[in-house]
Amino acid sequence: MASSSVPSSQPARPPRPNLVFRHLRGSRSPAEFAAAVRRAAREIGERVSCDARYVHRVEAGEIRCPNYAYERVFLHMFPGRTLTDLGFAPRSSVRGRRTRAAGDQPAAPPENPANATSETSGASEPYETHNRYDPYDPHDHEESDVLRRAFMTGGGATVAAATLSPYGLAPEASAAQRPVRRAGTSDACALEEAVRRIRVLDDRHGADGLYRRAAAPLRAAYALLDAGATRQRTADRLYSGAGELAISVGWLAHDSGRFDDARSHYAEALATARVTGDAALEAHAFCNTAFLARDAGRPREAVRAAQAAQRAARPLGSPRLMSLLALREAGGWAGLADRAGCEQALIRAQAYFDRGPGEADPEWMTFYGEAELEGLEAQCWSTLGDWTRAARHARRAAELQDPHFTRNITLYTAELADDLARDGRPEEAAQAGMRALDLLGEVQSSRVRSMLSGTSRVLLPHRRTSGVSEFLDRHASLPRMV
Known part of the structure; x- marks a missing residue:
């Protein structure tokens, strides 16, 4: 049974795929x-x-009509079309209200959703008109009816999705300690939504400010597993969601320099994958384990974990995933100073990447594109001491990265600064370092700060070079991390 105590006013029926949107x-x-x-x-x-x-979800027909923010975006992308032209259902069919007249502008979201009338809070409302859970972006609308109802009714999904505070994550563990009843579909949806929110916040702002707040959601997720689920399909989704959440929390620890915590979270995700026979989750857990091992100075473990990830991922049919895993292996070989092994893995990574994206690509791989490929190759050459080649790839990575991934742009720019400094190009290094410092106003990442600290040490003997003194002084003025 559904976890929300609010009954739906819509009859139960299978979703109808949106073939028009898929064609577009x-x-x-x-x-x-x-x-x-x-x-x-x-x-x-x-x-x-x-x-x-x-x-x-749109193409599967799960979202019959988008919220107003998405409506404005879709109509901008496909001018001259209406929502029904895009394959969506009329708003009146999902809201129980009259259809807007042609030419009317989408209604503005209510100023206070908590005090909204049934117009925005009815159980049949399949879209959130205002997102209260992200202080960085109060207009970052999300499409999740079950999640919205779960927060309103205080059911188990509230626990699973982490009793989101205005920051987007639970600030305390007390909610995770409350007893929960058997989990339903909306609990699984809420858990998946919590994973998405962590990833979006990390993409924009880095891990340091998120890690401590993410512990309660993870405990809550495993509390739901202990409580049991109403259906096997729901249980499978909960296990997968809990494993993905463990990986996301592990990444926050990893990027914050808490390697022991990260190792524990990744191991938890791997155990969850093994219990349920979830090959996709297993590949993801081994992927992150390999990355962590490389960063923690255990390159042979990085190679083994990356190879295990590739064995798990091979039946999944995603060349892009295999490409990323080959890059993880290349990083391990570089740490072992095995140039030949590294180059072979890089060749495989490029060959897999060139096959293009596919339907089997995991959702968590949205970050992996040409920019990330270039950035990870830059790190390999940097580890091998080929600073010129590393700088070339790092520069290309920073130029190619989608602006949404602010943290990655900062990382690639910091990598470029360090490679240029070690390649004997202090003036260019200082310029790149200043760009990275500019971006640190938006990003909190111990990894990036550590890289810039290393760059500043390399540049110290070049203080009299143009721009270097300014970079060193500005870096020295950075506030200490708490």
């Missing part, structure tokens, strides 16, 4: 189309956290 996506992968949606939103001053999962 064309040859682009769901992740690539989601990036195009985000770019279009920025063009008109909207902010939507569209990702591959959202695109899949």
